[in-house]
Amino acid sequence: MIADLPLWLSILVSAFVVLGALLTMAGCFGLVRLKSFYLRIHGPTMGTSMGGGLILLASAIYFTVTRERLVVHELVIFLFVTLTTPVTLMLLARATLFRDRVEGNEGVPKRPEKAETPASP
Amino acid sequence: MRRLLPHPILAGFLLILWLVLQQSAGLGHILFGGVIAIAVSMAASAIIPERVVIRRPLKFIQLILVAGLDIIRSNLAVMSVLFHPRPNPTAGFIEMDLTLKNPFALAILAVILTATPGSAWLEYDRARSTVLIHVFDLVDEDEWVATVKKRYEALLLEIFQ
Amino acid sequence: MTGMNHIAILPILIPMAAAVFNLIGGDGRSNRRIIGINIGFSVLLLLVSILLVAVLAQSDTAAAAVYPLGNWPVPFGIVLVADRLAAVMVLTTSILSLAALIFASARWHSRGTNFFPLFHALVMGLNGAFLTGDLFNLFVFFELLLAASYGLALHGGGRNRVRAAMHYIVINLVASFLFLIGVALIYGTTGTLNMADIARAVPHIAADNVGLFEAGVAVLGIAFLIKAGSWPLHFWLPNTYSSAAPPVAALFAIMTKVGFYAILRLWTLVFANQTGPELAFGQNVLFVLGIATVAYGSVGALSSKALDRLASYLILVSAGTLLLAVAYNVPGVTTGALYYVVVATLAAGALFLLKDVIDQVLPAEAQILAVSLEFYGDEEDVIDEDQEVSRSFPAAATLLGWCFAIAALVMAGLPPLSGFLSKFAMLSAAFNAPSAPTAATWWITGALIISGLFVLIAMVRNGINIFWTSLPDDGGLALRPLEVGPIMVLLALCVLMAVFAGPALSYFADTAQFIHSPQNYIDLVLPKGETP
Amino acid sequence: MSVTILEWSLFAAQIMLGLGMLATLYRMVVGPRAQDRILALDALYVVALLLLITLGIRTNSQVYFELAMLMGLLGFVGTVALAKFLMRGEVIE
Amino acid sequence: MELTLAIAIGVLSASGVYLLLRPRTFQVIIGLSLVSYAVNLFILSMGRLRMDAAPILSGADADITNYADPVPQALVLTAIVIGFAMTALFLVVLLAARGLSGSDHVDGKGD
Amino acid sequence: MAAPGEKIRGAAWVTAVVAAILSLLSLALFPSIANGEVLISRIEWVPQLGLNLTLRLDGLAWLFAVLITCIGFLVVLYARYYMSPKDPIARFHALLLAFMGAMLGLVMSGNIIQLAIFWELTSLVSFLLIGYWYHRGDARDGARMALIITGTGGLALFVSMLVIGHIVGSYELDDVLASGSKIVESPLYPVALILFLLGAFTKSAQFPFQFWLPNAMTAPTPVSAYLHSATMVKAGVFILTRFWPVMHDHQLWFWIVTYTGLATLIFGAYTALFQRDLKGLLAYSTISHLGLITTLLGMGTPLAAVAAIFHIANHATFKASLFMAVGIIDHETGTRDVRKLSGLRKYLPFTATLAIIASAAMAGVPLLNGFLSKEMFFTETAEFDPNVFVNLSLPIGATLAGMLSVAYSIKFVHGVFFGPPPTELEKVPHEPPALMRRPIEILVLICLAVGIIPGITIAPYLAAAVHSVLGADTPYYSLSVWHGFNLPLIMSIIAMVGGAVIYVPYYRKLRDIDGVPLTRGLMGQRVFERILVTATNRWARHLVGAFGTQRLQPQIFVVIFLALAAGIAAGWARMGNLPLPQSFDPVLGLVWLLGGISALAAAQQAKFHRLASMILMGGAGLATCLTFAWFSAPDLALTQLLAEIATTVLILLGLRWLPKRSPVPESTPMAARLRRYRDVALAGLVGLGTALASYAIMTRSAPEGISDFFLANAYKEGGGTNVVNVMLVDFRGFDTMGEITVLGVVALTVFGLLRRFRPASDSAERPEQQRVLDDYAPGSSENVADDFLRIPALIMNWLFPVVVVVAIYMLMRGHDLPGGGFIAGIIMSLAFILQYLAGGTRWVEERLRILPLLWIGWGLLLALLTGIGAMVLGAPFLTSAFAYADIPLIGKVPMATALIFDLGVFALVVGATVLMLIALAHQSIRRPKVAGSNKPKQRAGTDKWN
Numbered sequence A: 001m002i003a004d005l006p007l008w009l010s011i012l013v014s015a016f017v018v019l020g021a022l023l024t025m026a027g028c029f030g031l032v033r034l035k036s037f038y039l040r041i042h043g044p045t046m047g048t049s050m051g052g053g054l055i056l057l058a059s060a061i062y063f064t065v066t067r068e069r070l071v072v073h074e075l076v077i078f079l080f081v082t083l084t085t086p087v088t089l090m091l092l093a094r095a096t097l098f099r100d101r102v103e104g105n106e107g108v109p110k111r112p113e114k115a116e117t118p119a120s121p
Numbered sequence B: 001m002r003r004l005l006p007h008p009i010l011a012g013f014l015l016i017l018w019l020v021l022q023q024s025a026g027l028g029h030i031l032f033g034g035v036i037a038i039a040v041s042m043a044a045s046a047i048i049p050e051r052v053v054i055r056r057p058l059k060f061i062q063l064i065l066v067a068g069l070d071i072i073r074s075n076l077a078v079m080s081v082l083f084h085p086r087p088n089p090t091a092g093f094i095e096m097d098l099t100l101k102n103p104f105a106l107a108i109l110a111v112i113l114t115a116t117p118g119s120a121w122l123e124y125d126r127a128r129s130t131v132l133i134h135v136f137d138l139v140d141e142d143e144w145v146a147t148v149k150k151r152y153e154a155l156l157l158e159i160f161q
Numbered sequence C: 001m002t003g004m005n006h007i008a009i010l011p012i013l014i015p016m017a018a019a020v021f022n023l024i025g026g027d028g029r030s031n032r033r034i035i036g037i038n039i040g041f042s043v044l045l046l047l048v049s050i051l052l053v054a055v056l057a058q059s060d061t062a063a064a065a066v067y068p069l070g071n072w073p074v075p076f077g078i079v080l081v082a083d084r085l086a087a088v089m090v091l092t093t094s095i096l097s098l099a100a101l102i103f104a105s106a107r108w109h110s111r112g113t114n115f116f117p118l119f120h121a122l123v124m125g126l127n128g129a130f131l132t133g134d135l136f137n138l139f140v141f142f143e144l145l146l147a148a149s150y151g152l153a154l155h156g157g158g159r160n161r162v163r164a165a166m167h168y169i170v171i172n173l174v175a176s177f178l179f180l181i182g183v184a185l186i187y188g189t190t191g192t193l194n195m196a197d198i199a200r201a202v203p204h205i206a207a208d209n210v211g212l213f214e215a216g217v218a219v220l221g222i223a224f225l226i227k228a229g230s231w232p233l234h235f236w237l238p239n240t241y242s243s244a245a246p247p248v249a250a251l252f253a254i255m256t257k258v259g260f261y262a263i264l265r266l267w268t269l270v271f272a273n274q275t276g277p278e279l280a281f282g283q284n285v286l287f288v289l290g291i292a293t294v295a296y297g298s299v300g301a302l303s304s305k306a307l308d309r310l311a312s313y314l315i316l317v318s319a320g321t322l323l324l325a326v327a328y329n330v331p332g333v334t335t336g337a338l339y340y341v342v343v344a345t346l347a348a349g350a351l352f353l354l355k356d357v358i359d360q361v362l363p364a365e366a367q368i369l370a371v372s373l374e375f376y377g378d379e380e381d382v383i384d385e386d387q388e389v390s391r392s393f394p395a396a397a398t399l400l401g402w403c404f405a406i407a408a409l410v411m412a413g414l415p416p417l418s419g420f421l422s423k424f425a426m427l428s429a430a431f432n433a434p435s436a437p438t439a440a441t442w443w444i445t446g447a448l449i450i451s452g453l454f455v456l457i458a459m460v461r462n463g464i465n466i467f468w469t470s471l472p473d474d475g476g477l478a479l480r481p482l483e484v485g486p487i488m489v490l491l492a493l494c495v496l497m498a499v500f501a502g503p504a505l506s507y508f509a510d511t512a513q514f515i516h517s518p519q520n521y522i523d524l525v526l527p528k529g530e531t532p
Numbered sequence D: 001m002s003v004t005i006l007e008w009s010l011f012a013a014q015i016m017l018g019l020g021m022l023a024t025l026y027r028m029v030v031g032p033r034a035q036d037r038i039l040a041l042d043a044l045y046v047v048a049l050l051l052l053i054t055l056g057i058r059t060n061s062q063v064y065f066e067l068a069m070l071m072g073l074l075g076f077v078g079t080v081a082l083a084k085f086l087m088r089g090e091v092i093e
Numbered sequence E: 001m002e003l004t005l006a007i008a009i010g011v012l013s014a015s016g017v018y019l020l021l022r023p024r025t026f027q028v029i030i031g032l033s034l035v036s037y038a039v040n041l042f043i044l045s046m047g048r049l050r051m052d053a054a055p056i057l058s059g060a061d062a063d064i065t066n067y068a069d070p071v072p073q074a075l076v077l078t079a080i081v082i083g084f085a086m087t088a089l090f091l092v093v094l095l096a097a098r099g100l101s102g103s104d105h106v107d108g109k110g111d
Numbered sequence F: 001m002a003a004p005g006e007k008i009r010g011a012a013w014v015t016a017v018v019a020a021i022l023s024l025l026s027l028a029l030f031p032s033i034a035n036g037e038v039l040i041s042r043i044e045w046v047p048q049l050g051l052n053l054t055l056r057l058d059g060l061a062w063l064f065a066v067l068i069t070c071i072g073f074l075v076v077l078y079a080r081y082y083m084s085p086k087d088p089i090a091r092f093h094a095l096l097l098a099f100m101g102a103m104l105g106l107v108m109s110g111n112i113i114q115l116a117i118f119w120e121l122t123s124l125v126s127f128l129l130i131g132y133w134y135h136r137g138d139a140r141d142g143a144r145m146a147l148i149i150t151g152t153g154g155l156a157l158f159v160s161m162l163v164i165g166h167i168v169g170s171y172e173l174d175d176v177l178a179s180g181s182k183i184v185e186s187p188l189y190p191v192a193l194i195l196f197l198l199g200a201f202t203k204s205a206q207f208p209f210q211f212w213l214p215n216a217m218t219a220p221t222p223v224s225a226y227l228h229s230a231t232m233v234k235a236g237v238f239i240l241t242r243f244w245p246v247m248h249d250h251q252l253w254f255w256i257v258t259y260t261g262l263a264t265l266i267f268g269a270y271t272a273l274f275q276r277d278l279k280g281l282l283a284y285s286t287i288s289h290l291g292l293i294t295t296l297l298g299m300g301t302p303l304a305a306v307a308a309i310f311h312i313a314n315h316a317t318f319k320a321s322l323f324m325a326v327g328i329i330d331h332e333t334g335t336r337d338v339r340k341l342s343g344l345r346k347y348l349p350f351t352a353t354l355a356i357i358a359s360a361a362m363a364g365v366p367l368l369n370g371f372l373s374k375e376m377f378f379t380e381t382a383e384f385d386p387n388v389f390v391n392l393s394l395p396i397g398a399t400l401a402g403m404l405s406v407a408y409s410i411k412f413v414h415g416v417f418f419g420p421p422p423t424e425l426e427k428v429p430h431e432p433p434a435l436m437r438r439p440i441e442i443l444v445l446i447c448l449a450v451g452i453i454p455g456i457t458i459a460p461y462l463a464a465a466v467h468s469v470l471g472a473d474t475p476y477y478s479l480s481v482w483h484g485f486n487l488p489l490i491m492s493i494i495a496m497v498g499g500a501v502i503y504v505p506y507y508r509k510l511r512d513i514d515g516v517p518l519t520r521g522l523m524g525q526r527v528f529e530r531i532l533v534t535a536t537n538r539w540a541r542h543l544v545g546a547f548g549t550q551r552l553q554p555q556i557f558v559v560i561f562l563a564l565a566a567g568i569a570a571g572w573a574r575m576g577n578l579p580l581p582q583s584f585d586p587v588l589g590l591v592w593l594l595g596g597i598s599a600l601a602a603a604q605q606a607k608f609h610r611l612a613s614m615i616l617m618g619g620a621g622l623a624t625c626l627t628f629a630w631f632s633a634p635d636l637a638l639t640q641l642l643a644e645i646a647t648t649v650l651i652l653l654g655l656r657w658l659p660k661r662s663p664v665p666e667s668t669p670m671a672a673r674l675r676r677y678r679d680v681a682l683a684g685l686v687g688l689g690t691a692l693a694s695y696a697i698m699t700r701s702a703p704e705g706i707s708d709f710f711l712a713n714a715y716k717e718g719g720g721t722n723v724v725n726v727m728l729v730d731f732r733g734f735d736t737m738g739e740i741t742v743l744g745v746v747a748l749t750v751f752g753l754l755r756r757f758r759p760a761s762d763s764a765e766r767p768e769q770q771r772v773l774d775d776y777a778p779g780s781s782e783n784v785a786d787d788f789l790r791i792p793a794l795i796m797n798w799l800f801p802v803v804v805v806v807a808i809y810m811l812m813r814g815h816d817l818p819g820g821g822f823i824a825g826i827i828m829s830l831a832f833i834l835q836y837l838a839g840g841t842r843w844v845e846e847r848l849r850i851l852p853l854l855w856i857g858w859g860l861l862l863a864l865l866t867g868i869g870a871m872v873l874g875a876p877f878l879t880s881a882f883a884y885a886d887i888p889l890i891g892k893v894p895m896a897t898a899l900i901f902d903l904g905v906f907a908l909v910v911g912a913t914v915l916m917l918i919a920l921a922h923q924s925i926r927r928p929k930v931a932g933s934n935k936p937k938q939r940a941g942t943d944k945w946n
């Protein structure tokens, strides 16, 4: 069962959790509401950055208090998420960029010319 | 020493990781974790041949703090856009020249920019040393580039080159 | 624990050790030494199995060796129960596997990757399935034997083989799901996994849960029926068996018997506690399926042109026969069925091997084989230099003809060989059971006799095609002793089983008596007073 | 009192995370392109991770920590493979 | 909670079974995965549902009524492993069949 | 190497000596038999089933034994000259001896099951003898037909013996014969009788099963003489006689046996008249005579039985001699066609004389043995019967048959030996060597002796046989040649005259006629062949097709349908009440809203949007994983998550080799849509079923089971606090051992299969994305993909050591906290996979050598050794030991053998997972080689990581 904390701590933990969840949810709603893929990739990073960070922080505080020792392994999770999310996003973005260019879609930057090939006249 | 500890930073990091995971800094854990950290970092040197050297550790901490602050700021900024009844950010692509060449430093920059809501690292062109970035709410392109260069690239250059 | 007590686990450990040896000790290429060691493992297994049967034959109570793995008390730990039934199945497996292994070592092992470890794993799975006294452990060994059989079914590659194996795999994966659901429901309603403990718990199941328990048993039954090759759950079988490499198909001859074994074991254990309409219903269903399987197998045998396909349908006929025997639920019939399972397995195995030998001496066929190997084969199909060379034998055709004839007689159940004796034993018991003859007696009689006739017709047609029209006349067919030898040994065993039918049947009669009084089994496995 | 606050706030947070998951589901189902779906799956992993953390607080248990950690560390392997398939037509070259 | 899980099991097994009955090998492999989720949850449900009762003992004198039934969990664990192996195997077999017949139909037929 | 002639002589001598010894032995036994003794010798075989090898020699058996051995001896002598040196003589003689043994076994069986066994043996040997010249199609067909007909009968007889044994309570013949009226009074009598007669009638070629016998004439003539006239075909009438005392006393017997016999008698005689082939004529004559015997046995009077026994012996002598005569004709002229033969009397005077006498016996001419038994037959048919039909049909039928037999006998004699010299023969016939005629001479002599002085020659033997059958009921009978001028004699005279009257006017027509008038349409043979060819081929294939399928989908449908039906049938009635839900967690509800929709959408998208389907499947998997966590199963959640990830990568690796997805069709055909509805219905029902079952279980209290034991003992006895892990590595470690073996086996299979993998032609090219990308950066010397992946790959490389450390961490803690070998193993392999994803196959394998097969081997070995270690210490396999070691500086460290076991699990999982994933990945780099040439590939490419 959930443990009894000092009131201010429980308010703090609650606030972190709720705010983190709100940010995360907002990011996910971004996935629904935003119109293009390049916009949508910004949504999930709210959950992986501050949203997640707040919830993990809340957890760290909560367990540090209830276990009466420093519980910091939430940091590890935060680090892992921070390191891994960009990998997927970069690959996805590259794939999309590539495909948009091949399909000749509008609103996508031209492919960078190779240094060896002379610039178009 | 070099053969035993090809990646001292990595080994140290792994030891810390071990201790955090064990939630204990007892002597047994330190000894055992140390052995594991050294062994694993040796094994990893097959995959990661380049040795990473952090020249300015303090600057590294500064970088983390700066990035953290920026992340909080942009989180709030993006959220305000998203909770708008009709979210209509002025997004755009930016092609940015980079002075930074060290791949490890570039990776850190990529992680920071991508982890920050509102900016995403798309495509790095090694031949021309440019990167294509997508920005969620782009007001002034030049100012944005200047900010990145100042806040991150400069620091990274100091740390790694 | 004395060394003798470990005999129950050795049939599982020896093949496992053999598989491990091939992974660590083998250098990827099979040479004579590796082949020799592999056969050595198999011989060791055979010796242990013979010892196991002998030990059980000595004990006058048909008592089983109960082996608590990890030394945990029954029913909490997994327990091996080596009773006579299990021992006989293990011995049959050992004989068949040794024969198939020797046969394969002449050529087949070099036709694909990792033949030996997969082969031993299959044997390990089979023996485990026969020996375990734990329902979930049975699932694990089922999966093991299936996994190995998937690999072996694919051994050698080729389009037909792959397609047949794919069907085989999908159906058996579905069967595995059914197995799991069945086990889960049984655990959910009885709270235990040990087979003896389940049997003990059946009368104590909460009234509300009885239906769920029976649903679990029924679903489990379907899973077993798939493995047992019952109509209409067996359509994968003829394709799989007939497209498998011959030594593999030979070993597969015992795989459907695992389904039979499981059905028999659980049938006698779980249903013995019931007398009501459930038993009659289950009996009827099994009986109808048995009749249908026999009928389908017989008709399929008639429709088969090639010998391997015919042999696959013969597997179905024997599967159906065994289902009928289980459904008849009389110790005497079970006695005959146990005798039958041994000889039918050995003969079917011999038939699959024989088919391969015949293919090699049939000139036209042999060419087709070579072409297909060239097309599908890999560099591994290039025959090793150190493999067994064929030699020319006088009267080779006669020898093969005799082998074929014996196998045909056993499979068709014609006198005077063991196939006939087993059918006689079953039918005699069926007629002399209390209140017999009933309608079921006539059905089982008709099924056994008419299927025998159909098999006879099919075998005669095949035999005539092979020996009287296709095979060149005597005077030096090239045969490999390593290939013909195992076939002859298997068939000689079928003959010996006929000669010594008396002692064999009394062993089986004791076995049947034991499994038909489940309280014996329960008392043996569960120590008195320690039931939870 | 503080328990009640925590309980309700955690409940609220979990509901929000659950709704966030449904939002990712929308993208996974609707697409329109594969990369949208993959992006949504990647986001879903993060939300699930956070849900586990809140579950840990709610049950006062650290049992779920490793699960969350592995979601963070390895959850992306699947999405990277998907993304790479999209980009290169095969996962491992 | 029981109802939620029961419905979940039902939906998973229904979608999985539907896919198992489809003609394309890829559909079958997805179906196998979905059915195995369903079966694994089904096994778990046989131990009855307990929240916050992971069978991790707090020590030698732990009260055993505080923990969920570990037996179904052990079974599911084995089942997951075997399921993973079988999925891999089926995948490779379907690839081999596809390579030999040119088709991804379960019967190797042309499209 | 012996010359062919020597071989013949050698083999023939052996057989002849054996036959001679046997003949003498049987003859020598006569004194005892004549005393009414029954000689019995018994070897126990399967005593518990009442099946023993009992040899029982009484009068009847003795009579048959003498026929078998003596005629056998004569046939061997005859065959010595008949067979060609080119024939495989050893086989012939071996089979002949085998037949003799089987036949002796049959007649001397003192056990009725044994009788059935020898019965089938005679059929089997007969099959081989008929097919002796198997290069001839007609020989093969004839052999097969004979075997199938008589084999079927034999099986029927076997069942009949089972029934009789059941009625009597014993399979011993003595018991059966002593059972009095038990059998006829049993309600099972009709079944037993019909099966019994099926056996007897098929063997003795009774109508309508007669047709196999003429076709069996493709056998060498000695075989025809021996098996198909003298002995084997008599087996049917033998058992009719043998069981006559205990079975004849029933209306059913009378009607079936008598009239089958009569029909056969007339049909055989009638058909014989129209045969062109001499052996065919003799074959139908044999059928007819067997019908005569059967009729006699059917009539049920003791006198008729006497006549039957007598005729058995008589027929054997004259018919065997006739066959041998035909053999000589065939041998000397090269034909048996009655149209080509004529006037042979001049060329073969001795043979002609012998054949004429034997034919006369066959026709029932006085002073020959055939006359005597035929007179007895006529006498019996002429007995008054209150039933008018019987009273008329028997004598008229008998006389008619007599006429016909006279006619065909005349045809035989006249057609072959008289008339103008033959014109169509290829060679001039000569008398054969005298020794070849000798057997015929002996037999004809017997015909004469018995016919003229029966009282001296045959009477004592017949008496012994008759007595053994009829015992106390033996009637008075007279064997005198002259019984006075009575009705039977009138019948004989009518038959003689009538036969001549039939033959004389029509002899040319009878010679040239093709086929049998009137009964041409009534060809049992044609029916049989139709059935054999059509039914066993086409019909069988249709049946197999109709009640089976080669397609996978219907198979799966049936399996699932049956499982559902079985579950419902077994469980529905006693399902019990379902309580309403007690609690509802909205968060879990949301999770399953996600999971459920994901699953449904995955199912819907799987055909046309594979990637989408996989992604959605990931959603369902994640929901499953969360549920495991929710309901207190952290180990399951971990395993589920990792297996899910590995599966995703795996399927993606495979996806590259599947065909391009086809576009969504605009419309679906009606049949397909209906099929889909049907599948949806089944799937829905399965879902409903599993949901109900699980709901029912979850809402009811758990039975008292084994689980408490594990909770109570995991720590105390197993040394770990993670009960699930202790179960896996200790309580149920054996399961785990099996499970890792499965994993290893599957990995080996995958590896083996992929070594010979051939991509389909449309997948062999590089993927479109890569080709476009190469165009996109022309002239770049570096790996384009490497450049594109550079930064993500760097991060992935750096994650390698991190993941490895996490894997070790999860491995070490598993015994006490969620984790363990399997989980750690997959984590470890994902660490490797990540590197392959980042750098590609070549890149990784230039840096790391993983050797997965060795990991698998060592993993299994570790697990095995852990178990065996306990055995060495005297405990059962896998018994664990644990202790807390106090290590300086480090403190208390748990040391459990179960951890070593878990280490084995770990190694195996790493090896297996990596092997499977990498084997798949390797196909991409093998591709160019495969496409490039048909030459065998190098091993090196695959061995490097092997």
Ligand code: NA
Residues within 6 Å of the ligand: A081, A084, A085, D042, D045, D046, D072, D075, D076
């Ligand atoms: Na991530």
Ligand code: NA
Residues within 6 Å of the ligand: A042, A045, B113, B114, B115, B116, B117, B118, B119, B120
């Ligand atoms: Na970002």
